[in-house]
Amino acid sequence: MLQRRIPLVIVFITGVLMSIQYFIPHPVSQSAYNIALTWFRxxxxxxYAIAVISFVRHHSRRLxxxxxxxxxxxxLAAFLFMCIVGFGFGIGEGTIFAKMYLNxxxxxxxxxxxxxxxxxxxAAYRAFRVKGLEATLLLITAFIVMFGVTTIGNYIPFIPKLTEWLMAVPNLASKRGILxxxxxxxxxxxxxIILGIERNWLGG
Amino acid sequence: MIWIYLIITLLGNAPPRVFDVPNDGGNALRVEWQLPPDSLGKVDSMLILRKTLPEGKVDTVAKAFTNHPEFVDEGVNYKKAYRYSILYFIGPVQIQSKWSSPAKPIASWIDTRKIPLFILMILYTTILLVYIFTARKGRELYLRPIAGLEAVDEAVGRATEMGRPIVYIPGLSTISDVATIAALNILAHITKKAGEYETKIIVPVRNPVVYTIAREVVKEAYYTIGRPDLFDPGQVYFATDSQFGYAAHVSALMAREKSATNFFMGMFWAESLILAETGASTGAIQVAGTDAVTQLPFFVVTCDYTLIGEELYAASAYLSKEPLLTASIKGQDQMKLLIMVAMILLSLLSVFGVNITLGLF
Structure with a gap:
């Protein structure tokens, strides 16, 4: 019971505090935010340490x-090699670690x-197959937009304007709706999550 | 020589004016000075000097130009007072203005620019709470069917029938991303469902923090359905934190394990198409959900079902059918309605030349 209640209480308190913090520019509030960031780091x-153990365990089992x-x-060999050269010879410019990373x-x-x-x-082939009215509209629109950004498209009077309109009006409107x-x-x-109604992040 | 004398007299007698910058943490002061009308082009450059009180330490804070008679000093502390002076360079001559009167930056407790946002947040929270309390009273709320979520049972069932695993990708972002949290919420539901049918679920993770949480989510989900024995520590693992390294790993996983069902939930970037297209080529049923607008078209093309934007956040409520969670979705819909009405009204007003931004922009 406590195993579940304690995280919920912590989430509620920190959630409320951090929400209020956003509206307070005072250094006291900013330092609270910085403390939270330090904790997160x-x-x-x-x-990261746990993740590395997971990586090694996962691949060791699969061997x-x-x-x-x-x-x-x-x-595993790549991981061990990079660990050895990284810890042994450093990770700065010109080291084996840096060379391996870059090359x-x-x-x-x-x-x-x-x-x-x-x-x-x-993916484009699949999207542009004419299967119905919507797919046909998509195909025509895609054709105009793609044509509009090419050099040839610029020589056809209405295409660049139409492309611009398609991107700035219907495309942007739907994007904003989603956003x-x-x-x-x-x-x-x-x-x-703050109110503890959603608990699935705790496993349900 | 007369004009130099005049300028010296005028500049020397005019101390800069110092104002507090509002809505900040007391770390900025605005310095303004006035140049005599005929001095433009004669003053070569200026240095802004700052005297910290009570120590009296003088620092040069910036070099200013004549056409910008304003400077914001962001290197001040709200616990101290400051005085400013301008040092003018006119050819070989240097003239320093009088020191301004002491000014102390004020650390604001409320950012007034954010008040409209705060009001909107309170309004939205109130709407959500009203719906949550309505649901607590036992009133049933209707949710429109979402094809992608209706298909979850079918997708899990297919994996069970085929005896192949489910691959679940909780996005590539960090835990600070709400989409990742939504993905982990959905993971709990899908794990429970898969657990009921004893179907294996594989969760490769890119972010170390997300990995530790995903592992606990899966473990707890098995406990919740009374099947802790089904949890295999190797089914949730940290793959790599490299974006394309992760894409390569998951692609190989889907190809080798021949997963029957793939779920792509959360935040994705350029790797979305690599993942989804590889999954499609293996013949798996695929359900995706993301709020990344730029990646949505790729998922729509390559996946059988796609949760678009907010549907990702609604998924947990939809799958659990819990009244309290469902209520929050209804509240969300009401807020959307309110925003739509506001947008229409403001657009109409704008057509008639009345521009109201409610201080939001």
Whole structure:
């Protein structure tokens, strides 16, 4: 019982205090906010330690599974290598750690990111298939917008203006509609958590 | 030489005026000075000098230019008083104005610019509380069906029938993001549902803090349905904090485990399409929910069901069917109605040339 009540009380008190804090610019209020941030950083750093243990445990377990063992062995070896070079030789500019990061991790990330181009093509194909009235409208609109931002599109009198209008009026209006709903949803969720009505973050 | 003498006399006798900057934490003062009309172009530059009281320490706080006779000093403390003077450079001549009268920055207890927002917040909270109390009295409230949430049972059922796991991604953001909290709320429901059917749920997490919470959420959800034995510590794990490293890991996971159902809930960035498109290629049923407007089109295209914006926040209430949670959704709808009416009225007024911003913009 207390295991559940104590977090709810802490959430209620801190939630109310931090909501009020937002409206008070006084240094007393700002220092309270800074203390909360420091606490959060402290908790986050501890969470990192727990997360690293989770990572090592997860991949160690998978070493026993033949279908996953190779990938997990690579992950663990890479992790251990970076730990050794990082703690042993530092992480500053020109170190092995920095070189590995710049020459291995960064290109790998860029490669994964660049895959998006192919994924976008296949997603676009699926989105623009004419299946009904809505899909047809989407196809026409997409065609105009894409055409409007190309060099050829600029030479057709009404296309750039129409593209601009599509982006600035219907597109922006729907975006704003979603954002207003999101804003209200955020406040509502926060309030439910502060008041202890929403307890699913505690497991239900 | 006469004009230099005149300028020296005029400048030297005019101390700057100092004002408090309102609605701040007492860390700013606005310094204003007046230049004689014929001095423009003759004064090369100016230095703003600050004397801290009671110590009397003099600092040069900024270099000013003649066409900006105003400066905001943000390096002051509300516990001290300050005096200001301007040092003018006119060719080889330096002239210092008189020191201003002492000014003390005021640390405000209320930011008056935020009062309209505060009123709106109180109004919204009141509406929500009214609905919550209405629900407490036992009045039933109707919620419109949301296809994505109606499909949760179907999605979990499919995984059960196929004997394959469910992959749940609670977004890539931190716990400070409300979307992540909403995703964790939904995770509790889905874990309970999956637990009832003894279907495995895999939760790879990107953020360490979110990982610790997600782990507890899953564990507690199994306890709630009376099946703590189903909790496997390896089912919720920290994958990596690298954005595309995470995308690569989850893509590989979906391809190797052949998950029957994928849930993408929370905050996503550029990796959304990589994740959802890989999931779609494996033939899994996919339900996504995000408040990231830029990622919504990708989810709409690649997933079977998508919770758009606020639907993500409503999901927990919708899935639990708890009256108190449902009431908050009704309150949210009422607030939206109010905003819509206000927008229409203000737009109409604007058409007739009456511009009212209610101090919000």
């Amino acid at each position: 402290g908790v986050a750093s501890m969470a 026993k599974q033949p279908q996953n063992s190779f990938y997990s062995a690579v992950a 291995v991790q960064v290109p790998l990330q860029a490669t994964t990111f660049s895959l998006l181009a192919f994924y976008m093509a296949s 207003i709903g999101v804003g209200l949803g955020m406040i509502s969720t926060s309030l439910k």
